[in-house]
Structure formats: C-alpha cells, structure tokens
Amino acid sequence: MDGVKQSCMVYTDEAPEGVSEAAQKALAPFSVKWSEHPVHGGWPGCLVERAQWAEAFAALKETGGFNMLVDHTAVDYPEREGERFTVLGLLMNLDTQERLMVRTRVPEDEAVATLTHLWASADWAERETYDMFGIPFAGHPDLTRIYMPQDFDGWPLRRDFPMQGHNRFRD
Amino acid sequence: MSEVTQTEITEMLEASGSSECSILLSTVKAVANWSRKNSIWPLPLGLSCCGIEFMATAASRYDMARFGMEVARFSPRQSDLLLVAGTLTYKMAQVMTRLYDQMAEPKWVISMGACASSGGMYRSYSVVQGIDEFIPVDFYISGCPPRPDSVLNVLMKLQDKITRDRSYELTVDSPDAPDALKVGEVAVLPGKRHGPPVALATDTERFVKQGPQKRMARGVKPREGR
Numbered sequence: 022m023d024g025v026k027q028s029c030m031v032y033t034d035e036a037p038e039g040v041s042e043a044a045q046k047a048l049a050p051f052s053v054k055w056s057e058h059p060v061h062g063g064w065p066g067c068l069v070e071r072a073q074w075a076e077a078f079a080a081l082k083e084t085g086g087f088n089m090l091v092d093h094t095a096v097d098y099p100e101r102e103g104e105r106f107t108v109l110g111l112l113m114n115l116d117t118q119e120r121l122m123v124r125t126r127v128p129e130d131e132a133v134a135t136l137t138h139l140w141a142s143a144d145w146a147e148r149e150t151y152d153m154f155g156i157p158f159a160g161h162p163d164l165t166r167i168y169m170p171q172d173f174d175g176w177p178l179r180r181d182f183p184m185q186g187h188n189r190f191r192d
Numbered sequence: 193m194s195e196v197t198q199t200e201i202t203e204m205l206e207a208s209g210s211s212e213c214s215i216l217l218s219t220v221k222a223v224a225n226w227s228r229k230n231s232i233w234p235l236p237l238g239l240s241c242c243g244i245e246f247m248a249t250a251a252s253r254y255d256m257a258r259f260g261m262e263v264a265r266f267s268p269r270q271s272d273l274l275l276v277a278g279t280l281t282y283k284m285a286q287v288m289t290r291l292y293d294q295m296a297e298p299k300w301v302i303s304m305g306a307c308a309s310s311g312g313m314y315r316s317y318s319v320v321q322g323i324d325e326f327i328p329v330d331f332y333i334s335g336c337p338p339r340p341d342s343v344l345n346v347l348m349k350l351q352d353k354i355t356r357d358r359s360y361e362l363t364v365d366s367p368d369a370p371d372a373l374k375v376g377e378v379a380v381l382p383g384k385r386h387g388p389p390v391a392l393a394t395d396t397e398r399f400v401k402q403g404p405q406k407r408m409a410r411g412v413k414p415r416e417g418r
Contacts, residue, residue, distance in 0.1 A: 169318065170283045177317055185315055 032056055032068055040065050041119050047085035051077050064111065066122040074125050075134035078110060082139055087112035087121060090136065093146035095154045099180045105129050106156055110136065110143075132159040153178035221358070228272070228298070229354040230260035232347070235271035235295070237288060239278030242305040242337040246277045249340040259347060268294040273350070274327075277337075279307040280320040292327045298357070300350060303329045304343065306336045 032054035036045050051073045056066040069077045081087045091111040099105060104126035112121045127133050135158040136143035147158045148167040155176035158164055165171060175182055201215060236246050249256050250264060265271045268291045280288060303323050306312035309332045311321035323329060331346045
C-alpha cells in the first residue's frame with residue numbers, strides 16, 4: 022500500500038483482535054494504522070507518524086497500561102522510496118501480558134524522538150540502534166556508539182554495508 | 193666463553209671458607225633460561241570459550257602447575273606470557289596491545305584457538321583476523337577450542353624455546369660485550385627478540401600503521417562485498 026513494495030505488512034484502520042480497548046483509546050488521538058495480521062509470534066503491530074512517535078508512547082504508557090519497553094530497534098528497507106528505515110518499539114503490559122509493536126518510518130539522516138524520558142531502558146537500546154543503523158535520536162542524553170569503537174566508520178546493520186571485506190585498517 | 197682455570201676454582205673454594213664446598217659449573221644462559229622456563233607466569237586473556245578451556249588446563253584434572261605455570265597473573269606487569277584465548281574484536285584489540293606493551297621483557301605470546309589465530313569462523317567487520325595483525329606471536333594452537341592437551345603441549349614447546357633463548361648469553365667475543373670482563377661478572381645482552389622497543393602507543397594511529405601492512409604481507413586480499 023502507498024508505495025511500499027517490499028514490506029509484507031498490510032495496514033488497515035481497524036485494530037486486530039487481541040488489542041485491548043485501553044490501548045486503542047490511548048492511540049485514538051494519533052494517526053495510527055494497524056497491521057492486518059498479528060505478526061512475529063503474537064505481537065500486534067501499528068504504524069504511527071514520526072512526528073507523533075514520543076507522544077504515542079507516552080500515551081500508551083500512561084493510559085494504555087504498557088509499563089515495559091521490551092525492545093527498541095530498526096529495520097532497513099533500502100528499496101523503499103523516501104522513508105528508508107522502520108524504527109520499532111516493543112511494548113508489554115506486565116499486568117495483562119498484552120504486547121504491542123509500534124512502528125514508524127524515517128528517511129536517512131533524519132531524527133526520531135527519544136523515549137529515554139519514558140523508559141530508562143530506551144537509553145542503551147537507542148544507542149544500539151544508532152550504532153548499527155545511523156539513525157539519530159533527538160533528545161537522547163548520550164547518543165554515542167555502544168558496540169563499535171567510537172571512531173568506527175560505517176553502519177553495520179544497513180543493507181548496503183558489505184558482508185565481508187570491511188576493514189577499517191585497510192586503505 | 194672465557195675459561196675458568198684450576199687456580200681460580202681453588203681461590204673460589206678458599207674464599208668460601210669451607211673445605212667441603214662443591215662447585216657446579218654452568219653457563220649463565222643455561223641457569224637463567226632454566227629459571228625462566230620453569231616459572232612462566234601467564235596472563236590469560238580469556239575472550240570467549242577458549243578461556244573456559246584454559247581454565248580446565250589450569251584446574252586439577254590437567255593441572256599445568258606441574259610445569260611451573262600455575263601462577264596466572266591478571267596484571268601484565270607480573271606476567272611473562274600473554275595467552276590470548278578467544279575471539280578478539282577490534283575494540284578489544286586496543287586493550288590487548290596495551291596489555292602487551294605493559295608487559296616487561298622477556299615476554300612471549302601464545303595465540304590459542306582458531307579465532308585468535310585467524311579470526312576463526314568470524315569473517316566479520318568487528319573481528320580481528322588473527323592477533324598477529326597487532327602483536328608478535330610465538331605459538332599458535334589450532335582447535336575450536338583446543339583441548340587442554342594441546343595447550344599443555346604448546347606450553348612445553350614454549351619451554352623448549354626458552355631453553356634455546358640466546359638473549360642471556362655471556363659472550364666475551366661479542367662486539368656488544370664490555371672490553372674487560374672478569375670471571376664472576378656477567379654481561380647481559382639486551383633481549384632482541386622483538387626488535388627495538390616500541391613506544392607505548394595504543395591509539396588508533398598505531399593500528400593504522402601496523403595492521404594493514406602485516407595483513408597484506410600475509411597475502412590475504414580483501415574480498416569485495418556481496
């Protein structure tokens with residue numbers, strides 16, 4: 022849909038089964054598209070606007086009941102026109118065991134808002150995403166590489182990063 | 193080698209003050225190397241599963257204390273042998289070269305296992321393709337990980353190598369030796385195993401200088417990306 026060729030995700034306006042009313046109510050003020058099929062082992066997913074990324078997570082935490090940020094990462098779709106990366110955050114409600122995967126899309130070299138003011142666990146997760154994909158997170162307190170040496174050149178998990186032969190000591 | 197005359201031996205016996213004293217003649221080289229080879233203090237740099245296998249080598253079933261190496265030191269300043277056991281990443285390579293630079297001469301290096309020797313199965317952007325890109329290596333141990341037997345075998349080979357070490361020789365014929373050398377004096381030639389001492393440089397600049405040259409010297413060509 023709308024120019025997405027490689028992504029297998031199909032989005033609708035209706036939430037799939039398994040998404041609680043609290044979660045839907047929390048996301049009601051935002052422009053949200055729901056993935057048609059629950060994917061990845063029962064994680065229902067939705068797509069939010071990049072400008073509303075942090076606000077959507079704040080609403081999900083405060084009124085949606087999602088009190089744990091399980092993971093935060095990104096996927097590279099180099100074929101996709103315009104918005105190359107999908108950034109995603111995986112949420113969990115520890116009381117009801119409800120899970121939710123929230124996605125957004127971001128072009129190369131453009132920033133996504135940080136979630137560190139909501140969950141401390143977002144700190145290292147966002148640093149990892151920055152380290153591997155080169156996606157900057159606006160408002161992050163210490164956005165430096167976490168795995169690779171600070172002077173490393175390149176973003177290893179991008180699809181155009183060479184599988185072999187990358188050696189920073191080679192001319 | 194200067195000769196020790198019978199008269200001098202008699203004089204030494206008289207100087208000792210005991211008529212029942214006995215003398216064992218040897219060379220400084222032999223005594224020093226014997227002492228060195230039986231008191232190797234290893235610095236284990238356990239980076240992955242090879243580190244576990246090294247622990248097995250040190251523990252009671254295999255017990256490398258039988259060869260005078262039980263004192264594993266975790267300070268490079270007290271160690272003679274750097275035993276790199278496991279997968280070395282470029283980030284950790286800075287630590288390894290720093291440890292190596294801090295070790296006092298004489299020092300030896302053993303590269304334990306496939307990863308330390310060649311990068312092993314990790315042909316990756318983050319893994320050093322053999323620790324000899326950065327530091328000189330005395331022995332390589334094959335295996336993934338090597339059995340404790342292999343480690344013990346190489347440790348004994350290292351002892352043989354130390355026995356043949358010539359850095360401690362008393363050589364009056366050598367042009368480096370002092371002019372007047374009397375019996376009882378020892379001329380210690382500086383160890384030359386690793387060439388001139390390198391400056392303590394652990395920054396990236398040194399990697400850039402040393403890394404690719406040695407790599408290219410081994411004839412390994414970079415493969416193009418996918």
